[in-house]
Amino acid sequence: MHFSFILPRRRLLLWLLLSFTTLLILMLALASSIVVKGSNSLLYSNVDKLPSNRVGLLLGTSPRLSNGDPNYFFIYRIDAAAMLYFRGKIRYILVSGDNRHLSYNEPQEMRRALLSRGVPDSVIVLDYAGIRTFDSVVRSKEVFGIDSITIISQRFHNQRALYIARNKGIAAIAFNAKDVDAYDGFRTRVREYFARVKVIIDIWFNAQPRHLGPKVVIGR
Numbered sequence: 120m121h122f123s124f125i126l127p128r129r130r131l132l133l134w135l136l137l138s139f140t141t142l143l144i145l146m147l148a149l150a151s152s153i154v155v156k157g158s159n160s161l162l163y164s165n166v167d168k169l170p171s172n173r174v175g176l177l178l179g180t181s182p183r184l185s186n187g188d189p190n191y192f193f194i195y196r197i198d199a200a201a202m203l204y205f206r207g208k209i210r211y212i213l214v215s216g217d218n219r220h221l222s223y224n225e226p227q228e229m230r231r232a233l234l235s236r237g238v239p240d241s242v243i244v245l246d247y248a249g250i251r252t253f254d255s256v257v258r259s260k261e262v263f264g265i266d267s268i269t270i271i272s273q274r275f276h277n278q279r280a281l282y283i284a285r286n287k288g289i290a291a292i293a294f295n296a297k298d299v300d301a302y303d304g305f306r307t308r309v310r311e312y313f314a315r316v317k318v319i320i321d322i323w324f325n326a327q328p329r330h331l332g333p334k335v336v337i338g339r
């Protein structure tokens with residue numbers, strides 16, 4: 120009798136686990152489909168085909184991984200932004216990243232990397248309140264007054280940024296920086312699926328960036 124009670128309970132737990140897993144996968148797939156829809160025509164990997172914009176929005180990330188190794192998402196984004204500047208596709212680079220702690224400053228790290236590639240300091244604009252992609256994109260309009268922009272990141276990241284831009288009245292296109300191989304970028308891509316769910320919720324509930332602040336004119 121004892122075993123006959125345990126067996127149905129285990130079956131119930133297994134059924135609940137499988138149901139939850141199935142619903143989670145369906146939710147992630149639906150969110151990803153919503154975010155990606157409509158973005159393909161706005162994504163560019165060929166610099167020659169990329170339309171010009173006055174400002175490029177360079178989305179931030181850490182220059183190093185948690186184990187101290189170089190972060191190639193960072194390196195490839197910097198390379199892409201510098202190339203777009205020197206090819207005349209953008210005139211200014213709005214560098215937006217996280218600076219919540221004194222010991223962690225994405226914008227300054229990106230600025231130093233751009234300078235090392237020959238980009239003039241006069242065309243680099245720092246946004247220290249780009250705590251997340253949502254904040255970076257929305258602040259580009261609300262704080263920096265940009266209605267038309269070229270977003271610079273990896274393709275999967277650009278898709279989410281373009282979704283935000285479309286829903287916030289920003290005429291955005293995106294340039295795809297070189298991607299990182301599937302093994303090294305696995306954790307980032309897994310997080311991206313959950314980030315897409317979060318951004319849909321942010322849009323539905325009209326979320327706002329953590330910080331806005333006074334207006335800043337680029338190129339003044």
